[in-house]
Amino acid sequence: MSKQRTVRLKCGKPTQVIYVLGTELSIDVYKPSPLGSQTFEVRSSPGVKCFISDQHNVTMVAEHATRWALNKGTLLLVTMEKTSNYVSDSKVTVTFYGEKLESPIDKIIVQLTAVSISLDVDADRDGKVEKNNPNKASWSWGPNGHGAVLLVNCDKDDVAASEPDKSDNAVPIFEDLADMSQMVLRTEGPNSLLPGYKLQLYISTSDNEKAQVFQHSLTSMIHVLGRKKLSFVMDYTKGNNEYNFFVEGLKFPDEGFNSLVTFNLSLLKPMTVGEAPIFTDRVIFRLAPWIMTPNTLAPEEVFVCCVPGNKKFLKEFTAVVEKAKCKLTVCPEAVNFKDRWMQDEIEFGYTEAPHKYFPVVLDSSRDGGLEDFPYQNLLGPDFGHVTRTSDEVNSLDSFGNLEVSPPVTVNGKKYPMGRIIIGSAFPTTSGGRSMAKVIRNFLYAQKVQSPNEDYSDWLYVGHVDEFMSFVPAPDRKGFRLLLVSPDVCCKLFMKLQQEGHGEAQMFEVLLCVSQPGLKKQTVKINEILSNQKLRDDNTYVQQCIDWNRDVLKRELGLDEEDIIDMPGLFELNKSHQAAGAFFPNMVNMIVLGKHLGIPKPFGPLINGKCPLESAVCSALEPLGLDCNFIDDFAAYHLLSGEVHCGSNVRRKSFALKWWNMEM
Structure with a gap:
């Protein structure tokens, strides 16, 4: 089942919307409809699928124009299967009609930019980080189980160091990365995107003492999460990108805390006041035992x-x-x-x-x-x-x-x-x-x-x-x-x-x-x-x-x-x-x-x-x-x-x- 996201729209001015593959936009077409509206019509670009949902069923919108009765609670559900080539290259138009069926009263226009965003780990436990594994946000035991594993980095790869590798929030030598579990943030879409959007990686307060995260840059490792650092934010300006993170376990399983560690990723939309999450992805690790x-x-x-x-x-x-x-x-x-x-x-x-x-x-x-x-x-x-x-x-x-x-x-x-x-x-x-x-x-x-x-x-x-x-x-x-x-x-x-x-x-x-x-x-x-x-x-x-x-x-x-x-x-x-x-x-x-x-x-x-x-x-x-x-x-x-x-x-x-x- 796709993640559903509610989108509120108004008639008149077109609304630009970032659509993330794998989600479903839910648009209430009754609330923004102009006074006197009785029916509506939906048209969309190729590659955009639309469905009408009422209290009884969900019906796919046909390619040719069809009029639908406008009732309270009527929803328009929108999905896409491919990323966009450029900003707002797809759209959905909802046209409202009153008693005069030939004359539209007003329109809602949604300009869509489809992107792919996934936070990925080795959820099938084969040593490789696969893309968007459906089981990455849960953990189960057994030969047919799933879920990523996190090593406690309790060795000392830098022989000159005085303490184990997990004792600080630095990576003094790159050999230490082999002890960490990889986490990859993958994005796909247009080369340029709408301004102001951000990607936020974060961990809960209860988990931040169990693990920490480093981002791999060309010349160094940057500490981005863990040890009371709960959030890391990046500007989202480019569609095709891959961000490599390395996760380090800090504690073996013990009494009083869950051995599972959760990392979340959110896409933040710029607002007049602050930012609001419009998409969230999640991965789960289990700390490896002794x-x-x-x-x-x-x-x-x-x-x-x-x-x-x-x-x-x-x-x-x-x-x-x-x-x-x-x-x-x-x-x-x-x-x-x-x-x-x-x-x-x-x-x-x-x-x-x-x-x-x-x-x-x-x-x-x-x-x-x-x-x-x-x-x-x-x-x-x-x-x-x-x-x-x-x-x-x-x-x-x-x-x-x-x-x-x-x-x-x-x-x-x-x-x-x-x-x-x-x-x-x-x-x-x-x-x-x-x-x-x-x-x-x-x-x-x-x-x-x-x-x-x-x-x-x-x-x-x-x-x-x-x-x-x-x-x-x-x-x-x-x-x-x-x-x-x-x-x-x-x-x-x-x-x-x-x-x-x-x-x-x-x-x-x-x-x-x-x-x-x-x-x-x-x-x-x-x-x-x-x-x-x-x-x-x-x-x-x-x-x-x-x-x-x-x-x-x-x-x-x-x-x-x-x-x-x-x-x-x-x-x-x-x-x-x-x-x-x-x-x-x-x-x-x-x-x-x-x-x-x-x-x-x-x-x-x-x-x-x-x-x-x-x-x-x-x-x-x-x-x-x-x-x-x-x-x-x-x-x-x-x-x-x-x-x-x-x-x-x-x-x-x-x-x-x-x-x-x-x-």
């Missing part, structure tokens, strides 16, 4: 810290990374300030539009020695940075407490980019620890990876990566969920005891390795099984894990066959009544394709082999996975962390484009 990457996506770059005492760990860790043929980035002590917990400081993700993709690091509010690393060492050309800060920070705000599942289907609903997993306090617990609301709100607002919250406050550190992980698999859902299980560990030790290995000692191998400061004592299988406090601690821990097991099965649509139990033991801290790993927690691993870097548990040696390692290999190797056990005992385990806690992985993006999701 997207996490699960363990099942291919690794591209691995990050780890070099700190005092982790030389042996780094050597073994590097060997696994080389197996996986990944780039390894080692953060030196001069940058990490002896902070080894790379997983806790940052979370890697990405953002994407049809025309551009780049990784984006989410910077936690933990802020240890690695505080400056993501901003100073990662933020750069085509590498973005986003952060959310909280005044009150606890251990659950670290990003070992932030994971994402592989793609899942739950009760028929698909989550093709997986679901974010956050650790929180038990639902009935008052005063327990939870991730800061500002971070949780940010994660929920991204929409594409609908978060679910598990129970992790029972742990001393309190991170979900202490009891769960995901590994790729060739069958079923394409992955397995790994859950640590004290029950499985105790049953394994009981079996060993029954086989006569009760005197075998854990940590015995550590005594043969020179590791300064190592204080862990050996412990026999018999001693573990006879330690009632340790058994009680792990009965409680197993109950906590089983709670999460049920939640994860329900929220991720998993069956028991999708879960693998990993042997592990915990002990409760006396003062905090919170659990920590009794031996290196094997579920806290790094996943690099089929290659796994698993904390070496230092279990008892039976015939020269560790039964804990054997149990894990037996469960994972049939899936085509390569188990590599890394000694993280002194460098990480004794400091309440493991391999995953001390490393991080930047992965490839999903093949699926987020805008093609069915929401």
Whole structure:
């Protein structure tokens, strides 16, 4: 349906009217008719279509003259299909007649100049700005959806700049334009137009902090909209023209604001007093979300810290990374300030539009020695940075407490980019620890990876990566969920005891390795099984894990066959009544394709082999996975962390484009 525009006319002097293709002029022929008028006649230039509308129907005016009865509410509707070659090259004449049908009483003459005006974006999401897409003013999800996408320009293309590109209203280098979404204003018509007409581009007050717009000139970029600049006006003097604008997203989706951004264009007609809009066009963008990457996506770059005492760990860790043929980035002590917990400081993700993709690091509010690393060492050309800060920070705000599942289907609903997993306090617990609301709100607002919250406050550190992980698999859902299980560990030790290995000692191998400061004592299988406090601690821990097991099965649509139990033991801290790993927690691993870097548990040696390692290999190797056990005992385990806690992985993006999701 065409946009309708009411035009008020008078008899006598001809009226010049700018007509915009795609609209419909609505002219009341009854109100301006002279006294005594009973009928009227309509004539028009070739290419001008006229229709008579009354209370009952709409009738097209024939090319030959036809008389129409003049009644109250009679409207003349006018459309054109081609732009004019020159000003007022078409016209419509309405002639009024009284009782004497052969003698006209008066006339209305409309002199028409047809122009085409369109504000255009990439509404079909193919990377190109098409002309006047009918869906450009709305947004819908799915492979058959439509609507333009706007990247948050959170990288730093100018390496000399001190802040991300979106931090000011300038474009210091033209390479930055590639991160912006294009918006084109196209006009067609006569080379010269009626004087005084203007084109106004504008944004609402509620949207102006979400995005800003630059106009591309021959030598520079001009800031025209956003950051409290709500309107930009240009003289409309030439019909054929194309104005290129570049739109920059300023904020990722978050609580409290709509992710849609609307831009409007109006054609302004000069009036005796001021100007009046006579045509409006509109386009809509959606701000692209920040997207996490699960363990099942291919690794591209691995990050780890070099700190005092982790030389042996780094050597073994590097060997696994080389197996996986990944780039390894080692953060030196001069940058990490002896902070080894790379997983806790940052979370890697990405953002994407049809025309551009780049990784984006989410910077936690933990802020240890690695505080400056993501901003100073990662933020750069085509590498973005986003952060959310909280005044009150606890251990659950670290990003070992932030994971994402592989793609899942739950009760028929698909989550093709997986679901974010956050650790929180038990639902009935008052005063327990939870991730800061500002971070949780940010994660929920991204929409594409609908978060679910598990129970992790029972742990001393309190991170979900202490009891769960995901590994790729060739069958079923394409992955397995790994859950640590004290029950499985105790049953394994009981079996060993029954086989006569009760005197075998854990940590015995550590005594043969020179590791300064190592204080862990050996412990026999018999001693573990006879330690009632340790058994009680792990009965409680197993109950906590089983709670999460049920939640994860329900929220991720998993069956028991999708879960693998990993042997592990915990002990409760006396003062905090919170659990920590009794031996290196094997579920806290790094996943690099089929290659796994698993904390070496230092279990008892039976015939020269560790039964804990054997149990894990037996469960994972049939899936085509390569188990590599890394000694993280002194460098990480004794400091309440493991391999995953001390490393991080930047992965490839999903093949699926987020805008093609069915929401």
